[in-house]
Amino acid sequence: MDKRQEELTKLKSYTEIIDNDLTMILQSLQWDRKQLLQNPMMDTCRYDPNHKIPPDKREEHEKVCFLRKNGYFKEDQLLPDPLDANSNTLVKLSRYMFIALP
Incomplete structure (x- = not known):
């Protein structure tokens, strides 16, 4: 003992x-x-390793961060995905055409 x-x-x-x-x-x-x-433990953003974010906010943050890294602003609204890619009324815009629109 x-x-x-x-x-x-x-x-x-x-x-x-x-x-x-x-x-x-x-x-x-x-x-x-x-x-x-x-x-709590923080996750690292996959688009900017300097960003430390809570795990429950990661998906939301990465959506916004991805858009910002590609030149979009927080206020920008993206067009929704088309319901039918083979639709006759589908209008496809290239990145340059989209930027040129007023």
Whole structure:
């Protein structure tokens, strides 16, 4: 039993040393441990790796980010996809024709 108690004491001592080291590292970076533990993990935007976003907002963000990367503005409305690609009334615009429209 004394051997187990001794091992437990060593383990506690080791974890305290590691905890102290971690605290010193966080202080040198001016980071707050509580805040790091509270913040959820963030995903990286596939169109801009500098964007960090919550996982539940990723799909919505990437739609907007993709459009911005391709020259669109937040206020721009895209045309919906045609219901029938073989329809006789389908009008296809090239990118250049679309930009040239007033």
